[in-house]
Amino acid sequence: SKNSGQHMTFEPLVEHTRGPLAEIIHAGAVALVDTTGRVLHSAGDPHAMTFTRSTIKPFQALPFMQGGGAAHFGFAPQHIALLCASHNGEDMHVKQIDDMLKKIGITHRTLQCGCHVPLLFSYGGQTIPTGLPFDERYNNCSGKHTGFLAYCVQHGLPLEDHLAPTHALQKTIRTHVARAARLDEDQLVAGTDGCSAPNYAMPLSRLALSFARLASGREDSEFGESFEALGHAMGTHPEMVSGTGRNDLAFTQAGRGDWVTKVGADGVQVLGSKSRGEAFAIKIIDANKPALFAATVEVLDQLGWMDDAQRAELRVWRAQEIRNARGLLVGERKPVFKLSVD
Numbered sequence: 001s002k003n004s005g006q007h008m009t010f011e012p013l014v015e016h017t018r019g020p021l022a023e024i025i026h027a028g029a030v031a032l033v034d035t036t037g038r039v040l041h042s043a044g045d046p047h048a049m050t051f052t053r054s055t056i057k058p059f060q061a062l063p064f065m066q067g068g069g070a071a072h073f074g075f076a077p078q079h080i081a082l083l084c085a086s087h088n089g090e091d092m093h094v095k096q097i098d099d100m101l102k103k104i105g106i107t108h109r110t111l112q113c114g115c116h117v118p119l120l121f122s123y124g125g126q127t128i129p130t131g132l133p134f135d136e137r138y139n140n141c142s143g144k145h146t147g148f149l150a151y152c153v154q155h156g157l158p159l160e161d162h163l164a165p166t167h168a169l170q171k172t173i174r175t176h177v178a179r180a181a182r183l184d185e186d187q188l189v190a191g192t193d194g195c196s197a198p199n200y201a202m203p204l205s206r207l208a209l210s211f212a213r214l215a216s217g218r219e220d221s222e223f224g225e226s227f228e229a230l231g232h233a234m235g236t237h238p239e240m241v242s243g244t245g246r247n248d249l250a251f252t253q254a255g256r257g258d259w260v261t262k263v264g265a266d267g268v269q270v271l272g273s274k275s276r277g278e279a280f281a282i283k284i285i286d287a288n289k290p291a292l293f294a295a296t297v298e299v300l301d302q303l304g305w306m307d308d309a310q311r312a313e314l315r316v317w318r319a320q321e322i323r324n325a326r327g328l329l330v331g332e333r334k335p336v337f338k339l340s341v342d
Contacts, residue, residue, distance in 0.1 A: 009029070009044055009045040009048070010027040010028050010029050010044045010045070010048065010283075010285050011027060011028075011029070011043055011044040011337060012025045012026070012027050012336050012337065013026055013027060013028045013030070013043065013044075013282075013284065013291065013295045013298075013335065013336065013337045014026040014028075014284075014288075014291040014294050014295055014298075014333060014334070014335055014336065015333070015334055015335075015336045016322060016331055016332075016333050017322075017331045017332050017334070018322075018330055018331040019330075019331070023331065025336075026284050026285075026286055026288050026291035026295075027044070027284075027285050027286070028043075028044060028267065028282060028283050028284040028285055028291075028292075028295065029042070029043060029044030029045050029046060029048045029050075029204055029282070029283050029285075030042055030043040030044065030046070030204075030280060030281070030282050030295070030299055030337070030339065031046030031047070031203075031204045031205040031207075031208045031280060031281050032208065032278060032279070032280040032299075032303065032339070033046075033205050033208040033209050033212055033278065033279060033280075034212055034277055034278050035209070035212045035213055035216050035219075035220070035277045035278075037182055037205065037206070037209040039205050039342040040278065040341070040342060041280075041302075041303070041339040041340065041341060041342060042205075042339065042340055042342050043337045043338070043339055043340065045204075046203075046204055046205045046342070047203040047204065047205050048203065048204050048283060049189060049201050049202070049203060049204075050201055050202065050203070050204045050207065050268060050281075050283045051189075051191055051199060051200070051201040051264075051266070051268075052199060052200055052201065052202060052207055052264060052268065053193060053194075053199060053264030053265040053266060053268050054086045054140075054141070054193075054262065054263065054264040054265060054268075055207060055211075055262045055263070055264040055268050055269075055270045055281075056177055056199070056200065056207075056210070056264075057083065057084040057085065057086070057141075057144050057262065058083075058084045058214055058230045058231075058234070058262070059173075059176060059177045059180045059181075059210055059214075060144060060147075060148075060173050060176075060177065060197070061080075061083040061084060061144070061147050061230060062173075062176035062177075062180065062223060062226055063151055063169070063172045063173055063176050064083065064147050064148075064150060064151045064154075065080075065225075065226035065229060065230060066176070066223070066226055067151065067154065067155070069147075069150055069151055069154055070229065072154055073100075073103045073104060073150055073154070074103055075100065075103070075150075077229075077232060077233040077236055077237055078096055078233070078237045078240050079096060079099070079100050079103075079143075079233075080229055080230060080233035081143075081233040081234055081236075081237035081238075081240035081241050082096055082097065082100065082142075082143030082146070082147075082240050082241075083143050083144055083146075083147040083230075083233075084143070084144070084230060084233070084234055084241055084262065085140070085141075085143040085144070085240055085241045085242065086119070086140040086141065086241070086242060086248075086262075086263065086264075086265075087119070087140050087142075087143060087240065087241070087242060087243050088118060088119045088120040088123070088140070088242065088243025088244060088246065089118025089119060089120055089134070089137075089138035089139070089140065089243075090118070090120050090243050090244060092239065092240075092243075093138075093142075093143075093240065093243065094137045094138060096143075096240065097137045097142050097143060097146055098137065100143070100146045100150070101146060104146070104149060104150045104153050105153065106149055106153065106159075108135055108136050108137045108142075109136075110149055110159055111136035111137070111139070111142060111145045111146065111149070115134050115135055115136055115138065115139060116134075116138075116139060116140075117134065118134060118138045118140075119140050119243065119246075120243060120244070123245070123246065139195060140195075141193075141194075141195035141197070143240075144195070144197070145195065145197070148162055148163075148169060148197070149162065151169055152169055155168075157169055163196050163197050163198070165190065165198050170197075170198050173198070174188065174190075174198070174200070177200055177210075179222065179223075180210040180213060180214075180223065181202050181206040181207065181209055181210045182206065182209060183202060183206055187202070188200040188201070188202055189201035189202070194265060204281045204282075204283055205281070207268075207270055207281045208270060208279045208280055208281035209279070210270075210279075211260065211262075211270045211271070211272035211279035211281070212272055212277060212278055212279035213227060214227045214230060214231055214260055214272055214279075215227075215231060215259075215260045215272030215273060215274045215277065215278075215279055216274070216277045217231050217232070217274065219277070231260050231274070234252070234260055234261075234262075235252060235255075235257060235259075235260060238252035238253060241262070242263075247263055247269075247293050247296075247317060248261055248262060248263055250313070250314065250316075250317060251271065251296070251314070251317075253313075254306075254310050254313045254314050255271075255273075255310075256310075257274075258273055258274050258275050259271055259272065259273060259274075260272045260274065260279075263292075265287075266287040267282075267283055267284035267285065267286065267287035267288065267289075267292050268281070268282070268283055268292075269281070269282045269292055269293070269295075269296050270282075271296065271299075271300070273305060276305075280299055280303070282295055282296060282299065290319040290333060291333070293317040293318075293319065294317065294318050294319055294320075294333055294335060295335060295337075296317070297314045297315075297317050297318045298318070298335035298337075299339065300314070302338070302339050303339070318333070319333050320332050320333055320334065321333075
């Protein structure tokens with residue numbers, strides 16, 4: 001129901017210890033579902049209302065893909081991956097954004113996502129070179145916004161107010177996001193994302209369902225061709241979806257072609273398995289990134305989705321050891337939940 005957000009229940013997922021005591025506890029919820037939307041495993045309330053943030057980018061691209069936009073503009077898989085991206089703003093990303101804008105016949109000044117310090121620096125901890133100019137192309141959401149404009153150009157819609165919830169583009173996006181989650185549109189709670197585009201909250205289990213369907217690709221009876229193209233692009237070009245040193249790149253590579261994954265701001269991660277037709281969504285309520293990634297690895301482990309090589313590959317994302325400025329081991333970050341069988 002619309003009011004279910006008032007009754008959200010989160011349980012401790014990850015705990016920080018210092019010496020013998022628990023010092024910090026990160027609470028959240030987990031939902032694992034199949035392509036019918038049936039909840040198979042959970043922690044906390046699997047139906048907690050959660051803003052989806054950047055995890056819904058593949059579904060915001062559905063109107064463009066369903067309308068044949070990729071073929072119309074000659075977009076290659078790396079371009080399609082950028083439609084779904086929260087990228088680092090590295091040279092490789094900006095080069096592809098420029099290529100997309102050229103194919104559409106517009107300039108980056110048409111983008112309305114705003115400017116921020118590229119994630120390469122803010123996430124990667126790198127020093128920003130003096131005098132380095134940033135514009136909208138470096139925004140982590142610029143690929144999504146380029147796709148928005150491409151849809152408008154293809155369908156003869158006005159560009160100026162294309163982010164307004166009343167614009168034909170955003171109305172069809174809302175419809176497609178709801179259909180992917182098998183919700184009625186009025187079950188979506190609307191808000192505004194960091195990039196100024198409309199964003200939606202939905203039950204965590206329905207966000208997981210959207211990714212289970214995305215991962216199933218051609219098997220999906222409604223959006224099969226689009227999901228196949230989007231999932232393939234995300235899987236073969238994870239460096240475009242995220243970038244150097246980022247978790248979506250690492251998790252996709254560790255999945256060996258089976259996992260489709262996307263992180264969202266403020267504590268959201270979704271990961272789907274193509275071979276299983278299942279996906280799980282996680283929300284960490286305090287938005288702590290190391291805790292989110294540690295919980296994601298723990299869910300993969302509890303589900304039995306990893307072999308020893310994958311465990312070793314993702315060990316760094318468990319971020320188990322907590323060290324101080326001198327490098328002394330002062331505590332650990334450990335999962336404290338057990339997925340229930342629903």
